[in-house]
Amino acid sequence: MYHKNEDLRVQRTKEAIRxxxxxxxxxxxxxxxTIKDITKRAKINRGTFYAHYQDKFELMETFKEKILSDLLTMVKVNLPNSIAEYKGNSSLKTPYVTAVTIFEYLNKNYKLFNVILNSSGNMAFQKELQKIIWRMLIENGPEALIDEDNLLVPADYLTSYVASAHLGIIQQWLGNGRKESPEEMAHILSVITVCGPFYAAGFKNESFEGKVDGV
Amino acid sequence: MYHKNEDLRVQRTKEAIRxxxxxxxxxxxxxxxTIKDITKRAKINRGTFYAHYQDKFELMETFKEKILSDLLTMVKVNLPNSIAEYKGNSSLKTPYVTAVTIFEYLNKNYKLFNVILNSSGNMAFQKELQKIIWRMLIENGPEALIDEDNLLVPADYLTSYVASAHLGIIQQWLGNGRKESPEEMAHILSVITVCGPFYAAGFKNESFEGKVDGV
DNA sequence: TATAATAATGAACACCGTGTTGTTCTATTC
DNA sequence: GAATAGAACAACACGGTGTTCATTATTATA
Incomplete structure (x- = not known):
C-alpha cells in the first residue's frame, strides 16, 4: 500500500486496521x-475506523483493488512480448514466464489472496480475475493472438472455462499449502490448457473431435 | 423438498421460510x-424461525445439501454406463447425456443455484461440487476410467482444473440468462475438455506437448 | 519552535437484529 | 373429542452499529 502525502497518523491507523x-x-x-474486533485488535478507537472506511466491505474492496491492479500490471507488461514471440516462432515461453511471475506474486501474498477468495462477494472478484486471465490469452486489439472466427465454441464460454480453471488451480495450490514451486504450477497449467484436460488425463484425444457428443 | 410425516403446520412453515x-x-x-426479513416475508412469527433453523446459514445449508445430493444421484446413475461404453467402443455418449441431464436440472433450479453460487461460503460448496464433477470423470474403484499412472499432471490439480472450469461454464451460462440449450452447453463443455482449450481456441495443438514451457 | 490544523480518543446516544423465554391461542393428530 | 404440538405474541437482555461532541495529542508549516 502506498502512502502519498498522508498524515503520518493516518498511515499508522490505516496500517493497523489492515x-x-x-x-x-x-x-x-x-x-x-466485526468493526469492534478490528479496532480492538488494531488498538484504535472504534470511531476512528469510520473516519477511513464505511464498513468492513469497503475495507475488503481496497485489498481486492490492490491485488487486481498488481495482476493486471503483470499481464499488461508481458502481453506484447507473448504475442510477438508466438507469431514469430510459435513459442509459448512468455506466457509461461508470465504464469511463473504470477505464481510468485501469489506466493508472496497468499494470505491475502486466500482471504479474498474465501470471502463473500468473491464472485465479483472472480469475474474481474477472469477478465485478467483472459487478457493473458486473448484480446489485444488488431494484434490479438486469437481470431474469434476460428473458435470452436463461443468466446465467452471459452473465457469462463479457462479463467475458472486457472483460478481453480490457484485455489487448489493455496489450499495445498503451496508445496509446488511457481515453475511447477506454471507447467501444470500450460500442459492442461495447451494439450487439454483429456490428454492430460492420459487419453489420446486426436480422434475425438468428431465424437464428443457421442454421435 | 420432501415431507416425510411432518406435521402439516411444520411443512407449511418451512415452505414459507424457504x-x-x-x-x-x-x-x-x-x-x-436478516431473519426478521425472512419471517416478515414468510408471514410467520420471528420466534418460529428458530424452531426450525439456527440461523440463515443453516437454512442455506439445507438448500446446498439438496442440490448436491440431486447432482450426485445423477452422476451415480450414469457413471457405470459411461465407463462400460467407453471401454467398449471409445464412445463418449453417456457423459454427454449426463451433462445434458445436469444442465436440464440446473435450468429448472437456476434461481436456487445462482443464489448458492453467489452466497458466501460458496467455497465449501465449490469443493463439494468439484468432487462430484470429478467423480463424473474418474474414480470408480477398480473399474476407474482413468489410470492415475497415466496422468501428465497431479490428479488433484487436474481435478481442480476440470471441476472449476465446468463450474465456470455453468456460472457463465446462468449469468447469460441460460440462452443456450442444455444440449449446446454439453457440447461446448465436451469440446473444450476433450480437445482442449487451446484447440478450441483455434490452434492446432498436437505439436505443443514438448514446448509448453517454452524450452 | 510556536502555532494552526488535523487526527485520534473516549464517552454517550439511539437504533436494530438476535436469540431466548413464558404464556396463550390454534391446528393437527390419533 | 381429547391430547398433543406447533405458532403467535410480548417481553427481555445482549451486542454491534453508526453518529455525535468535547477533549487530547500529534503533525505539518511557516
Missing part, C-alpha cells in the same frame, strides 16, 4: 469479523 | 438478509 483485518480473517473468517 | 428466503436473496443478496 493488519488487524488480515489477522482476524485468518483466525475466524471474513463473515465473523 | 420461499421467502429465495425471494429475498434474489432481491437483495444473501448477505443483506
Amino acid at each position: 493488519n488487524a483485518f488480515v489477522e482476524l480473517i485468518e483466525e475466524n473468517g471474513y463473515e465473523a469479523i | 420461499n421467502a428466503f429465495v425471494e429475498l436473496i434474489e432481491e437483495n443478496g444473501y448477505e443483506a438478509i
Whole structure:
C-alpha cells in the first residue's frame, strides 16, 4: 500500500486496521469479523475506523483493488512480448514466464489472496480475475493472438472455462499449502490448457473431435 | 423438498421460510438478509424461525445439501454406463447425456443455484461440487476410467482444473440468462475438455506437448 | 519552535437484529 | 373429542452499529 502525502497518523491507523483485518480473517473468517474486533485488535478507537472506511466491505474492496491492479500490471507488461514471440516462432515461453511471475506474486501474498477468495462477494472478484486471465490469452486489439472466427465454441464460454480453471488451480495450490514451486504450477497449467484436460488425463484425444457428443 | 410425516403446520412453515428466503436473496443478496426479513416475508412469527433453523446459514445449508445430493444421484446413475461404453467402443455418449441431464436440472433450479453460487461460503460448496464433477470423470474403484499412472499432471490439480472450469461454464451460462440449450452447453463443455482449450481456441495443438514451457 | 490544523480518543446516544423465554391461542393428530 | 404440538405474541437482555461532541495529542508549516 502506498502512502502519498498522508498524515503520518493516518498511515499508522490505516496500517493497523489492515493488519488487524488480515489477522482476524485468518483466525475466524471474513463473515465473523466485526468493526469492534478490528479496532480492538488494531488498538484504535472504534470511531476512528469510520473516519477511513464505511464498513468492513469497503475495507475488503481496497485489498481486492490492490491485488487486481498488481495482476493486471503483470499481464499488461508481458502481453506484447507473448504475442510477438508466438507469431514469430510459435513459442509459448512468455506466457509461461508470465504464469511463473504470477505464481510468485501469489506466493508472496497468499494470505491475502486466500482471504479474498474465501470471502463473500468473491464472485465479483472472480469475474474481474477472469477478465485478467483472459487478457493473458486473448484480446489485444488488431494484434490479438486469437481470431474469434476460428473458435470452436463461443468466446465467452471459452473465457469462463479457462479463467475458472486457472483460478481453480490457484485455489487448489493455496489450499495445498503451496508445496509446488511457481515453475511447477506454471507447467501444470500450460500442459492442461495447451494439450487439454483429456490428454492430460492420459487419453489420446486426436480422434475425438468428431465424437464428443457421442454421435 | 420432501415431507416425510411432518406435521402439516411444520411443512407449511418451512415452505414459507424457504420461499421467502429465495425471494429475498434474489432481491437483495444473501448477505443483506436478516431473519426478521425472512419471517416478515414468510408471514410467520420471528420466534418460529428458530424452531426450525439456527440461523440463515443453516437454512442455506439445507438448500446446498439438496442440490448436491440431486447432482450426485445423477452422476451415480450414469457413471457405470459411461465407463462400460467407453471401454467398449471409445464412445463418449453417456457423459454427454449426463451433462445434458445436469444442465436440464440446473435450468429448472437456476434461481436456487445462482443464489448458492453467489452466497458466501460458496467455497465449501465449490469443493463439494468439484468432487462430484470429478467423480463424473474418474474414480470408480477398480473399474476407474482413468489410470492415475497415466496422468501428465497431479490428479488433484487436474481435478481442480476440470471441476472449476465446468463450474465456470455453468456460472457463465446462468449469468447469460441460460440462452443456450442444455444440449449446446454439453457440447461446448465436451469440446473444450476433450480437445482442449487451446484447440478450441483455434490452434492446432498436437505439436505443443514438448514446448509448453517454452524450452 | 510556536502555532494552526488535523487526527485520534473516549464517552454517550439511539437504533436494530438476535436469540431466548413464558404464556396463550390454534391446528393437527390419533 | 381429547391430547398433543406447533405458532403467535410480548417481553427481555445482549451486542454491534453508526453518529455525535468535547477533549487530547500529534503533525505539518511557516
